Amino acid sequence: MDALHGLPTHEKLKQAFRLEAGTVQRYLYFARIADIEGFPDVAQTFRNLAESGICNAQGNLDFLKRVGDPDTDLPIGETDLNLTAAISATILEQTESYPLMAKVAKEEGLLDIANWFETMTRTKKVHEQKLKKALAQLAAVRQEEPK
Amino acid sequence: MSTASTPPAAREETEETPSPARPRTDRYDASSITVLSGLEAVRQNPGMYIGSTDLAGLHHLVYELVDNAIDESQAGYCQRISVTLWADGSCAVEDDGRGIPVDLHPLEGRPACEVVLTKLHAGGKFKRQSYQYTAGLHGVGLSCLNALSEWLVLEVWRDGFHYRQPYAAGQVAGELAKIGPSDRRGTRITFRPDPRIFGAGLALSAPTLVSRLRELSFLNPGLHIRLLDQGSGEEREFQYDSGIAGFLRHLNQDAKVLHPQPLALRLAQPGVDIEVVMQWTAGYGENILSYVNSINTVHGGTHLSGLKNALTRTVNRYASEIGILKAENGEHISTFDILEGLTAVLSVRMETPSFEGQTKTRVTNPELKTMIDEGVSGALLAALRADSRLAAQVVARALDASRARLAARRASERIRIQSVDTRVSKEVYQRQFGIRSQNWHQSAVWIANHALLAEHVQHLPSGHYPRMLDVCCGSGVVGASFKGRVGTTFGLDLTPEMIALARTRLDHLSQGTVYQLPFRDNTFDLVVNREVLHLLPNPERPVDEIFRVLKPGGLFIVGQILPFGPEDAAWMYRVFKKKQPLIFNMFQEDDFRELLLGAGLVDLTMSEYRLWESIDVWIDTHETTNLHRHEIRELFYQAPQEVREVHPFEILPTGEIRDLWRWCVFSARKP
Numbered sequence: 001m002d003a004l005h006g007l008p009t010h011e012k013l014k015q016a017f018r019l020e021a022g023t024v025q026r027y028l029y030f031a032r033i034a035d036i037e038g039f040p041d042v043a044q045t046f047r048n049l050a051e052s053g054i055c056n057a058q059g060n061l062d063f064l065k066r067v068g069d070p071d072t073d074l075p076i077g078e079t080d081l082n083l084t085a086a087i088s089a090t091i092l093e094q095t096e097s098y099p100l101m102a103k104v105a106k107e108e109g110l111l112d113i114a115n116w117f118e119t120m121t122r123t124k125k126v127h128e129q130k131l132k133k134a135l136a137q138l139a140a141v142r143q144e145e146p147k
Numbered sequence: 148m149s150t151a152s153t154p155p156a157a158r159e160e161t162e163e164t165p166s167p168a169r170p171r172t173d174r175y176d177a178s179s180i181t182v183l184s185g186l187e188a189v190r191q192n193p194g195m196y197i198g199s200t201d202l203a204g205l206h207h208l209v210y211e212l213v214d215n216a217i218d219e220s221q222a223g224y225c226q227r228i229s230v231t232l233w234a235d236g237s238c239a240v241e242d243d244g245r246g247i248p249v250d251l252h253p254l255e256g257r258p259a260c261e262v263v264l265t266k267l268h269a270g271g272k273f274k275r276q277s278y279q280y281t282a283g284l285h286g287v288g289l290s291c292l293n294a295l296s297e298w299l300v301l302e303v304w305r306d307g308f309h310y311r312q313p314y315a316a317g318q319v320a321g322e323l324a325k326i327g328p329s330d331r332r333g334t335r336i337t338f339r340p341d342p343r344i345f346g347a348g349l350a351l352s353a354p355t356l357v358s359r360l361r362e363l364s365f366l367n368p369g370l371h372i373r374l375l376d377q378g379s380g381e382e383r384e385f386q387y388d389s390g391i392a393g394f395l396r397h398l399n400q401d402a403k404v405l406h407p408q409p410l411a412l413r414l415a416q417p418g419v420d421i422e423v424v425m426q427w428t429a430g431y432g433e434n435i436l437s438y439v440n441s442i443n444t445v446h447g448g449t450h451l452s453g454l455k456n457a458l459t460r461t462v463n464r465y466a467s468e469i470g471i472l473k474a475e476n477g478e479h480i481s482t483f484d485i486l487e488g489l490t491a492v493l494s495v496r497m498e499t500p501s502f503e504g505q506t507k508t509r510v511t512n513p514e515l516k517t518m519i520d521e522g523v524s525g526a527l528l529a530a531l532r533a534d535s536r537l538a539a540q541v542v543a544r545a546l547d548a549s550r551a552r553l554a555a556r557r558a559s560e561r562i563r564i565q566s567v568d569t570r571v572s573k574e575v576y577q578r579q580f581g582i583r584s585q586n587w588h589q590s591a592v593w594i595a596n597h598a599l600l601a602e603h604v605q606h607l608p609s610g611h612y613p614r615m616l617d618v619c620c621g622s623g624v625v626g627a628s629f630k631g632r633v634g635t636t637f638g639l640d641l642t643p644e645m646i647a648l649a650r651t652r653l654d655h656l657s658q659g660t661v662y663q664l665p666f667r668d669n670t671f672d673l674v675v676n677r678e679v680l681h682l683l684p685n686p687e688r689p690v691d692e693i694f695r696v697l698k699p700g701g702l703f704i705v706g707q708i709l710p711f712g713p714e715d716a717a718w719m720y721r722v723f724k725k726k727q728p729l730i731f732n733m734f735q736e737d738d739f740r741e742l743l744l745g746a747g748l749v750d751l752t753m754s755e756y757r758l759w760e761s762i763d764v765w766i767d768t769h770e771t772t773n774l775h776r777h778e779i780r781e782l783f784y785q786a787p788q789e790v791r792e793v794h795p796f797e798i799l800p801t802g803e804i805r806d807l808w809r810w811c812v813f814s815a816r817k818p
Contacts, residue, residue: 036777037482038455040448111684112724112731119720119733122713126789 002066013060014070020057024050080142083135087128094124186265186294186317193344196291202797205345206355208295211288212240212336213372217363217441219244220370221496225333229373230360232351237339246305246334249323258323260301264293264314289336293317295345296338304331316341353381355799359443361385365394366441366494391492395424398436399490402428405544406537410530414522418498421519423454425491427544432767432776433486437493439500439510445802448503448510450495453519458485460520461527466542483773484548493519548773587622587648591765593678593758594621599706599810600628602756603675606704606814607632612672618661618693619679623649625706626675633673639664661689666696677706680742681723684731690746697817703748704814709736711809715794722782725775726766736811748815755811762804780804 004010031046061070069076069085072092076085098121105114193200197207209230219225225244232238248259255262267290293299294317303310309329313320340351353376364372364385371386387393395409409426437444437451444450459482466472466480495515503509531538588595603625613634617626620638622645630636638653639661640646646656659665661683674693680686693703710716713735720733734742736753743751762783766776783796783804795807 032778032781033774036774036781038447038452038459040452115732116717116720119713119716119735122735123717126713 004063005067010064010067013063017057017060017064017070020053020060024053024057027053080135080138083131083138087131087135090124090128090131094121094128098124186267186290189267189291189294190317190341190344193295197295200345202349202352202355203799205340205349205351206359208292208338208340209238209240209351209356210359211292213360213363214441215288216240216242216244216334217367217370220367221440226369227371227373229375230356231375232353232356232377233337234378235339236342236350237337238351239335239337241333241335243331243333246303246332247301249303249305249310258312260303260310261312261319261323263289264299264301264312265317265319266290290317292336292338295341297341297343299336299338302335302337304329304333353379353383357383361397362394362436362443363441365389365391365397365492366438391422391424391494394436394492395426395490398434398492399426399428402430402490404428405488405540408537410527410537412523412526414518414526416518419515419518420496421450421515421522422494423491423519423523425489427541428488428490430488430767431771431773432763433489433773435486435489435491435493437495439495439497439502441494442502443802444502444508444510446503446509449512449516450493450510450519453516454491454493454523455482455486456516456520457523457527458482458489461524461531462542462545465528465531465538466546469538469542471542471546480542480545480549485545487548487773488544587645588624589764590768592760593808593810595624596758599756599758600624602754602810602812603677603704603706604628604632606752606754606812607673607702612702614671615673615675616666616671616696617649617653618664618674618676618689620649620653620656621645621677623652625677627652629673629675637666637671661692664692664696668695669698669701670696672698672701673704674701675704678708680705680707681732681734682727682729686732686742687745690742690748694746694748694817699817701817702814703743703817704812705743706810706812707734707739708808709734709739709811711793714792715790718782718786718790718794722779725779725782726771728770739811739813743813743815747818749818750816751813752815753811753813755809758808758810759805760808762806 004013027046027050031043031050034040034043034046064070065077068074069082069089072085072088074085074088075081098117102114102117102121105111105117189196193204197204197211213228213230216225216228219242220228225242227243229241230238231241247263250259251257252259252262255266293314296314297316298320299314301310301312301314307328307330309326309331310323311326312323340349353374356374360372360374360383364370365387368388368390369386371384373385374383376382389396392409392411405427409424411424412422414421414423435451435454437447437454439448439450459480462485463472463474463480467474467478472478472480495510497512497515499512501511503511531541593599607629612629612632614637615626615629615633615635616637616639617623618639620626620640623638626636626638626649635655636653638646638649638656639659640649640656641658641660643658646658649656657665661679674697676693680689683689697703710719710733716733716735720730723730723733732738740751740753762779766779771779783798783806786794786796797805799805
């Protein structure tokens with residue numbers, strides 16, 4: 001196991017990854033609004049910075065790859081590992097994360113948001129199936145390869 | 148439609164001998180290989196050149212030819228353009244311009260027209276002396292169109308002769324032939340889009356072409372454009388001398404306008420000529436069309452930003468000048484509020500436009516922004532100062548929009564607080580739907596669609612139904628469609644405005660809430676409802692209420708728009724929530740079944756009805772803010788592949804979005 005595993009820096013890398021990934025999405029969202037409001041230069045700035053954000057987020061994954069997927073801690077790197085980790089993440093999201101979020105929203109009376117989280121749960125089920133199919137196809141291809 | 152056809156050797160001029168379309172094998176040298184590889188790239192990756200291979204891309208082929216003719220017209224050589232749609236899916240575009248040159252090209256040693264049709268980046272628009280303002284694709288156009296055509300026939304009338312040359316899949320299929328003497332002048336290109344590229348099911352549509360051709364004739368006053376659809380025999384002619392002012396009148400013909408005289412401005416600098424016309428309406432949508440050299444810049448660009456900037460700056464400046472707005476206190480009318488209800492046409496003609504992308508939907512020249520911003524600001528401020536009545540109307544309109552937007556935001560905040568104890572704020576719903584009732588039947592196609600209403604009625608088995616309730620009846624159309632099959636019709640709605648609308652259709656109306664129906668247990672033989680439950684928090688409670696008022700054996704028939712599957716549910720959630728902030732549930736099919744069965748209903752059946760709805764109409768209401776309207780369009784433009792795979796919608800070349808709605812009609816019985 002890589003020496004990074006379990007160190008505070010490991011946690012910080014996960015945190016940095018989430019920060020950058022979140023930045024990318026926020027900037028792309030803001031860029032769209034800037035475009036609509038008629039400020040294409042601002043939109044372009046947001047898009048350019050989002051592009052850098054993608055590069056930065058993946059820079060964190062370059063390190064995290066040594067110790068595992070930031071969401072599931074499962075090993076990542078090669079495609080079959082990545083698929084397996086992605087499948088686990090969708091299962092986690094549909095059985096724990098989103099149901100819990102929906103429950104909290106419901107308790108607070110925010111029923112539209114609860115329904116949004118429930119919709120996400122369903123989406124993740126579909127994604128799980130699609131990823132599993134991709135993994136099966138990959139396994140089939142691997143079997144055909146001459147050893 | 149068959150997937151193969153042959154070029155019309157002689158469609159009109161029957162005296163001509165058809166030239167056999169066979170692949171040319173006698174010339175095969177290094178230069179032909181270059182031609183092949185260039186055009187093969189177009190065939191392999193057509194989207195790069197024409198945007199897409201869907202309906203929009205298909206029509207783009209025609210626009211490409213028409214735009215070339217427009218260029219001839221702008222250069223002063225063409226007065227008439229004719230577009231013919233043939234029954235085999237081919238199309239002919241003809242102009243009376245100078246005719247594409249047929250003499251030998253000095254470098255290529257082939258007729259110039261053949262070079263233009265077979266080589267990428269060949270054409271007359273790279274040297275400024277032939278055309279001052281151009282719309283066509285600078286040389287990629289004709290050869291690209293040729294490459295994407297199963298066959299193409301070029302005809303040129305020039306220098307006293309009629310010439311013809313056939314092509315197949317972008318390659319020369321016969322030498323340029325001198326057909327005979329003629330005193331005509333012009334070019335006609337007949338082509339059939341290659342079904343191997345566009346799919347056999349796609350066909351050119353006359354109505355789609357009509358809107359673009361009409362637009363072009365407004366943008367080019369005096370030019371005569373004819374469209375002949377050989378399939379239907381229908382012929383349309385367009386010729387307007389009124390320019391974009393007439394175009395604006397056409398766009399606003401059904402609108403309630405705020406000021407009778409549109410604002411019209413013209414700005415000219417060497418090499419750039421800009422015209423703007425604007426008129427505010429009582430509608431909610433903004434309809435700003437922008438053009439550069441007659442190209443519809445659907446995705447805007449610097450010219451549009453300049454216009455929006457100018458409007459925002461000037462209206463704010465004027466409003467604080469006359470003391471309506473306290474700019475020093477940070478009061479500001481937003482761009483959204485100023486653009487609400489605005490119809491405008493912005494037409495730019497310039498020598499050196501730069502565009503993003505091959506299909507030119509966004510212009511990027513920075514100087515346009517400054518020129519339009521400054522020019523429009525100055526002229527608009529002067530116009531507002533000169534006409535205080537107009538100025539007051541424009542400013543009041545924007546302030547109204549601003550207040551309405553704040554009220555809508557407060558409404559959605561309020562509903563959030565109210566929903567903590569899961570009680571709906573009647574007041575909020577009453578405000579939302581009360582205002583909406585004004586143009587209720589125009590606010591969406593589905594509301595009064597007969598086939599959809601019939602879909603509900605067909606769930607009713609023959610029998611005796613003395614009392615029917617249309618719950619949350621709106622204008623009462625659903626309940627009314629059951630007339631003749633049921634006895635007395637009752638309607639219930641929350642708002643007095645809707646009740647007034649329904650009064651003409653239903654026998655008895657009550658005002659009340661579906662959470663607490665003002666009826667005794669076991670009252671009705673049939674309860675009907677459509678597209679309401681998704682708006683209600685805790686929808687189980689209204690369904691329980693409906694169950695309560697049904698007689699044992701009574702039927703509940705309910706219609707609801709549902710996503711096609713979990714794949715498009717989240718995307719639809721976002722679209723619907725932006726359209727209507729009061730949405731609480733994006734039901735999926737099994738959720739909805741569970742909702743009905745959970746109340747104790749039995750014998751559940753469901754039927755589906757697919758209905759095309761234009762998003763533009765549907766989102767043009769007060770409950771959708773201007774930002775949300777734009778965001779909804781963006782959600783369609785940028786829809787994820789996963790959504791596109793299950794949820795059909797189409798984006799017309801005009802930018803209009805048509806969505807296919809999956810209506811599910813359920814019926815279930817109280818045991």
